[in-house]
Amino acid sequence: MIRSGFAKAIAVGACVALALPAYIGCAKEAKPQEKYVTFLSLSDITGPSAGLISPLQETLGWGIEDLNSRGGVDGVKVKSIVIDTRYDVARAASAYKRHQADHKLVMAFIPQTAAGKALAPLMDHNKLSSLTPADGEFQAIMGRTFLLLTPYQDAFGATIDWILKDWQAKGKTGVPTIGYLCWDSPYGREPLRGGKEYAEMKGVKLLPPEFFPVGAADHTVWLTRINNAGANYCIIGGVDPTPSLIMRDANKLGLKEKIQFVDALYCGPDEPVGIKLHPEAVEGTVLCSAILRGDEARKNPLIQSLWTKYANRPITEMRALSPGGFLICKDFEKALSIALKDVGYEKLGTEDVYQAYQKITGNSRDGILGDCLYSPTSRRSSDVVKFYRVVNSKVVPITDWIKAPDTVSLHKEW
């Protein structure tokens, strides 16, 4: 027995020494208090396509804010990083490289086809998934890029179907002659990659496509050529006000009586933009949309509640694609929830979120868009579209949701 005072001191010292590891050597570093994942948006906020992207980015931001206000997903918050790329591929690439190592970066939103393609090697290396609007190429060559909307070419196919029905309903025989007029850009050409083959399959006469430079002030030359070729219908595209400006010029040329114009690229005459600018000219234009529009959109409970909560302006100012941002968030919330259940927060990585996105098949979009189709064999967000017409300066529905044909699979040379 050790009885001396010295021995007792030594014993106490030994106990202290044994307890020390917890405080020095073996103590773990303090962890960040808040668990979060990072969502990177390489968006155009002040550049040429800001009119299209900025409203989408705005509602995506509100969706994330709302998600965080509800405590995040199982306590994991979402940190949103938004880079204003001004529609510049080099800027997007540089910004991506800068943020690629950010804490638990698990998803990127890249609403620019060219930037997505330029970044593909880097993103593959990082196993990072991304979201892009509606280029069917990403369904044809499946990777980690998911589409937000029904592919453009599938919408083109659905438009061909609608035209054929309309033609028959008007008591016409034979098949109609159809023109195509859009931007000279990857966006403008994408619908024809599969859409053209579908038109051929259906036996309609599709005129040689007419492309005009982005930003063209006048469309008379191209419209005249389409008219002279005997078009009964003309499929148009571009981000509003472009389609409304096409209609302005078609109206000036007196073509509206002869040709039915149908916008099939989702960004056609919008109530707060082109319809407001050229109400008479756009009247009667038909729109093929992958997303709820007009009063239907404004009265949708999810849209209404989030708009009321976050937008400090009337819902009449909501743009056609604005609801898309809420949907991006809804899908992300579901996928993150699955990924967290699968592997937990500590182990969560890009691959887990990629896998989870393929498991959210059937996720409800609250009627704003068709239910989710993402799966191991699908990068399509949805396969339905809806047709509207501009009537009395309002976008009103003329069909219910219609299943769009798979035209992506018809195109062979990607």
Place this chain on the structure above:
Amino acid sequence: MNHLRPQKIFLTGVALLLLLLPVAACAPKAPPPPPPAPPAGTIAVEPAKIDMDLLKTNFEILVKLRRYTPEVAAKLPVQLGLLVQPVTFIGEGWPANEMVFVDLVIPPDVEMKGLDRSRGEDSVGIAVGTADSQGRFEAIMEAAAKLNWLLRTDWLPTVTPDLASLKPLPTGTYTIRATGIDPRTVATGTWVLELSAPAGK
């Protein structure tokens, strides 16, 4: 020396050992040194200097190409000549088959739309290319990049540049920074930009 009994010496030793063990054994291990960064190559830009004379020459080409009437041409800023001036970034000695990112460093006193300095950004990407198997790369500067970052234009809702809003970068010698996939692989160069007429001219 009777207080230095073997028992005390032994216990003191044990206590010291106990104290040292956790400190030594449980101290965080130094992370293994990262592999060395791949060596950076070179970076240069052609033309190395863009001045008003060059822009005026190019503007005349632009006017001919687009068949602008003298009246229309007279209303356009001569800096638009930049759009027909090829700008190419070239380098060699980069990791083979890897991407190279070229940024323009924006001095702190220069305003740049889209640049978020609060997030630590000091540059904008202006070109991107991929090195070949020999480590050589060439990247061109696209028209949108010239408009956005050199001429600092705004955009109209009709998706056209707002020429009335043109704010060419101030005259100066700018740093261009090329980075490989590994962020430590960095090379810099300079670029002389005189995109505005000197005051008084």
